[in-house]
Amino acid sequence: MADVLVGFKWVLDEADVRIGDDRSVDMSKAARKISDYDKNAIEAGRLIAEQVQGSAVGVSCGSDETKKAFVDALARGLDAGVWVKTAATASSTVAARAIAEVARRREVALVVCSEGSSDDYARQTGSRVGALLDWPVATSVLAMQVEGDALVARRRMEGCEQVVRLQLPAVVSVLPEINAAPIPGLKAVLAAKKKPVDEVEAGELGIDEATGVELESVSGYASDRKNVLIEGDSTADVAAKLIDALKKEGVL
Secondary structure: OOEEEEEOOEEEOHHHOEEOOOOOEEOOOOOEEEOHHHHHHHHHHHHHHHHHOOOEEEEEEEOHHHHHHHHHHHHOOOOEEEEEEOOOOOOHHHHHHHHHHHHHOOOEEEEEEEOOOOOOOOOOHHHHHHHHHOOOEEEEEEEEEEEOOEEEEEEEEOOEEEEEEEEOOEEEEEOHHHOOOOOOOHHHHHHHOOOOEEEEEHHHHOOOOOOOOOOOOOOOOOOOOOOOOOOOOOHHHHHHHHHHHHHHOOOO
């Protein structure tokens, strides 16, 4: 029976990040959590693992603090975990290398990633994993099911939806709309602490942590609002004035 690998990321909780008047970003008091979108990916991977009668295995990479993520991830229904130890929170490039290398060392039917993480939403990990493994890839997946030795996935495209059939093994990136990720209860959390988590150094897997990209600065985004108040004698009058204003701004 083949495994279903699910990639997830341990990120800063954006609710705890503070933006100063000078647009400086204070992350010093931010707690960490599993990326919100990854919770949907975990649920999707768990359900597919049931279909293929395999194990749902979570894969994450990062420094020591990443280990804390596995209790939450395993409580959400994963059967086991693989923690690839890296020097810092991994970029999508390094994460893709880690997931791909874990996949090479196991019998894997499917790799599931979220479309993007809640910290940078780069939307690259799934596609990079597919390229490294030379497996078929489907992104922006809204629904999926296994049919024989293939995966049928429904994708959201610009202005339409698309249904594709991927020969397994394959890689998918799922949208959060694919399911409603459940909140684990106390019993699930306690059970998660007994599930196996393999710990392996990135170097042992031959993973290069260099990306060629250096983060030079981080600043908050400031939007300038015109605060235009549109008034009229009727709803139709207000709507007409709103449309005129949007046309003047080049929005319409």
